[in-house]
Amino acid sequence: MMTNVEHIGIAVKSLAVSNDLFTRLLGCNPYKSEAVASEGVTTSFFKINQTKIELLEATNPDSPIAKFLEKKGEGIHHIAFEVADIYAEIERLKGEGFTPLNETPKRGADNKLVCFLHPKETNGVLVELCQEIKPS
């Protein structure tokens, strides 16, 4: 089952500009910046108590973020939920009639395994599942 909102993903044109904006807005600096080449993004993470904000800038024109920006402009891109066992959650959601975009979890940012559901199946909200990768 999903346990909490792990992060809110926000598509931005420029991390440099938005890092400054969110630093002023939230009153704290980002705690990390990380590129995820497989997704064509560079991310920047802010954390206030248990709430995380993930800023995402596209690193190539084929990136989902580039397409999103082209179509919708800057704004909330996805909501990520934390799960304890992403494999079990994928199976549970399939049993509920959802079709995960990637049945095999992929490596995300911030030391996570991730999976996405299509916004068409979730009232127009791109949903991400995140499981912390535990040290083996």
Ligand SMILES: CC[C@H](C(=O)O)C(=O)SCCNC(=O)CCNC(=O)[C@H](O)C(C)(C)COP(=O)(O)OP(=O)(O)OC[C@H]1O[C@@H](n2cnc3c(N)ncnc32)[C@H](O)[C@@H]1OP(=O)(O)O
């Ligand atoms: C993993 C690293 C990091 C992390 O947290 O660890 C990330 O979060 S990376 C985030 C970037 N990666 C992804 O978003 C992967 C999952 N996304 C996708 O596979 C695609 O973006 C997909 C399938 C959601 C849409 O791709 P498509 O090529 O179909 O794009 P279209 O522009 O044709 O969109 C089709 C349809 O969906 C609507 N749409 C697209 N993106 C979103 C969105 N983020 N939220 C809501 N709706 C979205 C788009 O408007 C189109 O609707 P239509 O009514 O047909 O115009």
Ligand SMILES: [Co+2]
């Ligand atoms: Co995310």
